[in-house]
Amino acid sequence: MWPKWGKPSRNDTSSPAADLPSSVATPSFKDIHSLLHDEDETGAACRRKASVFHRVRMATAALRTWRSLQSSTLAESGDKRIVLYYTSLRVVRKTFEDCRMVRSILRGFRVAVDERDLTMDSAFLTELKGLLGRQQLSLPRVFIGGRYIGGAEEIRQLHESGELKLYIEGAPPAAASACEACGGVRFLLCSVCNGSRKCHTDKGGFRSCGCCNENGLVRCPDCCTPIV
Ligand SMILES: [Zn+2]
Ligand SMILES: [Zn+2]
Incomplete structure (x- = not known):
């Protein structure tokens, strides 16, 4: 059995992928990993980095699929109110920049956004903690139709992939005045x-x-x- 460990093959029955149906097992993580891997980069550290990056991408893709299902259910309900929890204080630069980015993305759609500045009312923080069910949290946070969509990174990714538009579709337009x-x-x-x-x-x-x-x-x- 020792040589097998040293030289794994596709037909190796001890491989976790062998337990899965062939349609799920291919393409393997290794194949995609090799595509992602930059040929100019060398060393285990680089490969580990790419692997972690890939896993995050996979998880995000799965999350998107799940959310798109939620989104379609939401569209049927007709409730598309957008609520943004953010801070206008420039205490932590990254938080401030993240809030500004998400505000600007949402405003770009010209829909009504319920912007809740935590620096204006600490009750917004209590409200947000209750909604997310946790004490430690970062800003900004976005809800559409009463459902949590994500923070800065999620909104940025959804915007870049064009999916955010689908979430926002049907939201009431921004007030003229x-x-x-x-x-x-x-x-x-x-x-x-x-x-x-x-x-x-x-x-x-x-x-x-x-x-x-x-x-x-x-x-x-x-x-x-x-x-x-
Ligand atoms: Zn008012
Ligand atoms: Zn008073």
Whole structure:
């Protein structure tokens, strides 16, 4: 048996591919790998890199197929509301650039995008954590029709492959003019505390305003409604 290990062949029954039907087993990972492999590159490190890259590509392709199935179901439901969670703060450069890229891609389709800036209201973060069911997350994040589509990398790939257009098809068009109530800011100054976060009480003291967020703002009732 030892020589077999040293020199594997296609007919080797110990190979995992041999358990699969021939239609699934070909083309093998090795064949595609050899196509991807740059002839000028040498060394195991390069091959490992290409292999990992290939596996990621395969996983992405599978994910796309699955999502396209979801997308077609979604199209039938007619709900194509696009929600983008992002940050306008330039604290982490990559996050800021990713958010800007995704915003720009989505805006390019000239459809209505519910843009939720986490720096305007920390409740958006709580909302997002609840939707994704995890505590640690990066921005941006995109939902279409109440379903999670992905972050910057997924949106970029879907856009480059032309698939994003299919997801967005049927979404309501972008409004011709900004919301009259908030001017497109999506928030209004709290009318109870005038944005000060403090309310005068009958006893003469001050208490924190319970009507607005940490910035003394309330969501615009005309254009900033819950996601689902
Ligand atoms: Zn508004
Ligand atoms: Zn207030």
